[in-house]
Amino acid sequence: MEYWVITTIMTAVYLxxxxxxxxxxxxxxxxxxxxxxxxxxxxxxxxxxVMFFLIGAGAISAYTFLGAPGWAYSLGAPIAYVIAxxxxxxxxxxxxxxxxxxxxxxxxxxxxxQVFAYRFESDLVGLLxxxxxxxxxxxxxxxxxxxxxxxxxxxxxxxxxFWAGTILIYGVMLIYVLIAGIRGMGxxxxxxxxxxxxxxxLVSLLTIKILVGGGYHEVFTKLAEEVPxxxxxxxxxxxxxxxxxxxxxxxxxxxxxxxxxIMLFSAKSIRVLKRSISLIPLYWTIIIPMIVVGWxxxxxxxxxxPADTISMEMAKASLPAWLTGIFFAAVLAAAMSSSEGLxxxxxxxxxxxxxxxxxxxxxxxxxQIAKLMTVVCTVIIITISILRPATIVGVLLLSYGYFVQxxxxxxxxxxxxxxxxxxxxxxxIAGLIVTTLCSGYPYTHPYxxxxxxxxxxxxxxxxxxxxxxTKPPRxxxxxxxxxx
Amino acid sequence: xxxRYERKxxxxxxxxxxxxxxxxxxxxxxxELFDRPTPxxxxxxxxxxxxxxxxxxTVICMNILYFLEYVRGGVKEER
Numbered sequence: 001m002e003y004w005v006i007t008t009i010m011t012a013v014y015l016x017x018x019x020x021x022x023x024x025x026x027x028x029x030x031x032x033x034x035x036x037x038x039x040x041x042x043x044x045x046x047x048x049x050v051m052f053f054l055i056g057a058g059a060i061s062a063y064t065f066l067g068a069p070g071w072a073y074s075l076g077a078p079i080a081y082v083i084a085x086x087x088x089x090x091x092x093x094x095x096x097x098x099x100x101x102x103x104x105x106x107x108x109x110x111x112x113x114q115v116f117a118y119r120f121e122s123d124l125v126g127l128l129x130x131x132x133x134x135x136x137x138x139x140x141x142x143x144x145x146x147x148x149x150x151x152x153x154x155x156x157x158x159x160x161x162f163w164a165g166t167i168l169i170y171g172v173m174l175i176y177v178l179i180a181g182i183r184g185m186g187x188x189x190x191x192x193x194x195x196x197x198x199x200x201x202l203v204s205l206l207t208i209k210i211l212v213g214g215g216y217h218e219v220f221t222k223l224a225e226e227v228p229x230x231x232x233x234x235x236x237x238x239x240x241x242x243x244x245x246x247x248x249x250x251x252x253x254x255x256x257x258x259x260x261x262i263m264l265f266s267a268k269s270i271r272v273l274k275r276s277i278s279l280i281p282l283y284w285t286i287i288i289p290m291i292v293v294g295w296x297x298x299x300x301x302x303x304x305x306p307a308d309t310i311s312m313e314m315a316k317a318s319l320p321a322w323l324t325g326i327f328f329a330a331v332l333a334a335a336m337s338s339s340e341g342l343x344x345x346x347x348x349x350x351x352x353x354x355x356x357x358x359x360x361x362x363x364x365x366x367x368q369i370a371k372l373m374t375v376v377c378t379v380i381i382i383t384i385s386i387l388r389p390a391t392i393v394g395v396l397l398l399s400y401g402y403f404v405q406x407x408x409x410x411x412x413x414x415x416x417x418x419x420x421x422x423x424x425x426x427x428x429i430a431g432l433i434v435t436t437l438c439s440g441y442p443y444t445h446p447y448x449x450x451x452x453x454x455x456x457x458x459x460x461x462x463x464x465x466x467x468x469x470t471k472p473p474r475x476x477x478x479x480x481x482x483x484x
Numbered sequence: 485x486x487x488r489y490e491r492k493x494x495x496x497x498x499x500x501x502x503x504x505x506x507x508x509x510x511x512x513x514x515x516e517l518f519d520r521p522t523p524x525x526x527x528x529x530x531x532x533x534x535x536x537x538x539x540x541x542t543v544i545c546m547n548i549l550y551f552l553e554y555v556r557g558g559v560k561e562e563r
Contacts (some may be wrong), residue, residue, distance in 0.1 A: 077519070077531050077532075080531050080532050080534075080535045081535075083532075083535040083536065083538070084535050084538060085538065086537075087506075087510075087538055087539050087542045088503075088506055088507055088510060091502075091503050091506055091542050091545070092503065093547060094499075094546050094549070095496070095499050095500070095503060102553060152527065215527060216527035216528060216552040217524055217527040220524045220527065220528065220529045221524055223521070223529070224521040224522045224524065224529070228521035228522075229521075231520070231521040231529040231531070232519050232520060232521060232531075233519050233531070234516075234519075240512035240513075240515065240516060240519075241512070243511075243512065243515060244511040244512045244515070247510055248507070248511070251507075251518075273556055274553075274554070275550065278543065278546035278547050278549075278550045279543065279544070279547075281539045281542055281543050282539065282543055284539055284542075285539065288528075288532070291532075302492065343485060415545070455529055483489070483533075
């Protein structure tokens with residue numbers, strides 16, 4: 001049988017099993033069909049195992065399998081910052097999980113933007129938070145969508161065109177997300193998460209054994225002799241200031257993601273939630289085998305372009321077709337586990353903060369609108385990923401780096417009684433402007449410090465100053481937040 | 485109720501201290517010590533070994549907090 005036929009069959013089998021698991025997750029769950037909270041939050045009843053994979057596998061995208069090895073291949077050591085910021089980021093989430101989960105439970109909130117609107121007594125603040133979230137989700141969705149096209153194209157040896165791949169993968173995800181909501185994402189993430197973890201290690205160890213002739217020790221001993229600069233930060237063009245600020249900015253950015261808040265709200269109890277989060281960083285060890293493949297590529301396969309395909313090229317050069325096929329499926333699993341929640345989160349945000357405050361709706365109607373909006377956002381993501389209008393893509397790429405600018409307001413919301421809605425709004429706007437100015441329009445990471453850090457400083461200053469200049473908020477709500 | 489609140493505050497303070505400790509481990513100047521091609525430790529170059537060790541240290545820190553709050557503190561399951 002031809003090579004591409006085998007890899008295509010493996011990919012198809014993976015997709016069918018995935019769809020089946022996603023749909024089965026809704027079985028016997030009446031609330032999923034009746035209530036928004038049933039569909040979007042699994043009625044706040046998810047247990048520790050599903051939570052572990054929902055969050056853990058949900059944070060691992062195709063980047064781990066393609067982009068990260070590509071970085072290790074072309075730049076070397078700086079890629080280790082991904083492991084550092086993910087680990088630290090979830091420690092921040094662990095410490096804040098208590099308050100986030102409790103306010104959601106007590107006030108029956110479904111989205112992050114609802115918490116903003118409630119604390120700052122302003123539907124406008126909620127609307128802004130929802131808008132930022134929606135644009136960011138669509139932006140990240142487009143980045144992933146462009147990847148799907150390439151991925152399906154690669155898996156099938158160029159037989160499936162770019163547009164068809166993007167539509168197929170988003171289509172499959174849309175089916176099980178519409179039917180089973182977050183419960184469907186949770187159970188598919190268990191399947192995807194286990195599969196991609198096993199495949200990452202297996203493919204890495206086998207590929208290196210066959211192509212380099214040894215283990216990780218041999219790879220790095222050779223690299224240290226032949227290209228020692230690939231093992232230092234300076235060799236990849238990173239200064240210590242950039243490493244440190246990049247790690248901090250990316251780590252604190254994690255707790256800001258609206259898609260993460262929906263996951264946190266879905267946990268059965270705060271204890272279950274903390275049990276899962278306290279172990280989740282162990283899952284980041286999935287990044288190690290893949291970046292080592294990239295490093296090994298430097299020894300045995302120089303000159304691969306684009307660098308992001310190095311892991312797939314290494315697998316293709318050393319493994320039998322059926323195993324490579326499963327590896328491609330694992331890459332797809334990583335891409336899907338992190339993007340299924342994007343149009344879903346956008347749909348929920350639009351419903352809870354752009355429609356619900358202004359129109360009175362029955363519970364059933366809310367659910368229908370949220371599903372409709374999820375479909376609409378999926379269509380928008382697919383369209384932009386396929387047509388790729390340069391300016392829109394440029395804006396979207398910037399936008400999903402903006403989430404970190406929510407961090408000062410999130411901290412202020414829970415811990416600083418004096419924060420006012422005007423303070424939060426001006427902080428956020430100052431943050432966006434400064435981040436944009438420092439992201440190449442016209443400056444690029446001034447003084448070697450990450451753009452997000454400059455935005456973060458401006459944001460915090462504006463928040464504090466404007467809050468003190470405006471009228472303090474009402475005491476009851478503040479007390480509720482401080483005592484959570 | 486008050487007692488539970490006080491206890492939570494103490495754990496939160498410890499949590500913050502551990503968080504800052506973990507951040508320091510990953511930032512400059514600590515990271516500079518590991519920014520070199522050799523020695524290869526457990527099959528990994530120094531910087532990768534250090535970040536992986538960072539995962540283990542962070543998980544231990546979070547589990548200390550979890551233990552204090554739920555196992556020794558005996559906080560009941562809240563629903």
